[in-house]
Amino acid sequence: MRTIKTHADLRCLRQAQVFSEPFTSYLEEEFLQLKEAFDFDGADEQFTLDMYGYMVVLEKGDNLRDLSVVGLRREEGGLLGSLPEFVEKIERDGERWYKVVVIYTNEYGMAFFVPAEAIADDEQVASWLEEQADNQA
Template identity: 40%
Template sequence: MKTIKAIADLEALVGSGAISEASLTYVGRLFQQMYEALGQEKNIGEFSLEEYGYIVILEQDDDIRNLKGIGLTPEEGDLLGEWLEYVELERLSNGQEIWKIGLLYDNAYFQTFISEVGKLEPEVEAWLSEQHLETELFTSQSWRKLATTKDDQTDNINQH
């Protein structure tokens, strides 16, 4: 497991072989977006995600049921037992796919997990796939409901 809290953490991954270059580029863009949203006039070298929720890169040997280093344990609730905000499947420029997982701890702390598809246990990969499908289903139903509601409201306005 690698944690990305600051730009120095990203720089340490360059050339390490911990993740692919395409994944590293994706994580770098994600960090940049978080910096732009939360940086509050700090330069990027001083900025840290420590207080907001940082990026966690899950690796092949990680026990996803016991991520003690970041406070997710079987006793306190592991990643598989948490109510995830989303599980997205992202296709990178080189065709590789990664999981992007969002977990909201409270109103001010949001953890983002990244894992290259196929790096975790088959059971965990299957679970992530199920969670992704549920996220997609919920999102598509929510947008359809929202669109239908807006169309109904527009019709009501146009009738008066």
């Protein structure tokens, strides 16, 4: 699991080449859209998602049924037990991932990004994400 709260977090992910170029670029676009949505007109380096809810990239091996560390408890089913505000399926350059937005309070929500390869061996999670995304269409 990778968390993104600042532009520096994104820069580190890019430099370490943790994710593919298309996915990293997408995450940067999302971050900049959030910065704009929160009407922050300072330097990119000063903006943080700490008080709004941050971006979480889930990776192969992460237990999507227990994301207690980011507020989705095992007892409640983790991501699968959440009631997402929306789920979007994104496809770029032959890659696919899901964006799942979960609202915690009126002022705080998290955006979870789930690359398809991270859930390739979990049919239940893949079906849940597809079903949620289809319900949004």
